Amino acid sequence: MDxxxxxAVTPVAARMGWQRCPRCGMIVERIDGCNRMRCTCxxxxxxxxxxxxxxxxxxx
Numbered sequence: 001m002d003x004x005x006x007x008a009v010t011p012v013a014a015r016m017g018w019q020r021c022p023r024c025g026m027i028v029e030r031i032d033g034c035n036r037m038r039c040t041c042x043x044x045x046x047x048x049x050x051x052x053x054x055x056x057x058x059x060x
Contacts, residue, residue, distance in 0.1 A: 022050045 023043035
């Protein structure tokens with residue numbers, strides 16, 4: 001993705017409450033379910049705080 005496209009998407013992502021994968025920076029959206037996210041890069045993280053899964057108190 002080029003810099004211009006990233007600049008256009010970043011404000012939309014912030015407004016919509018989307019998060020970024022802490023490993024690769026991919027924008028992800030949680031629609032429902034728990035806060036555990038698995039990115040396309042296979043990193044598993046907490047949607048609320050961005051920590052590696054189970055390193056925070058948002059999991060179950």
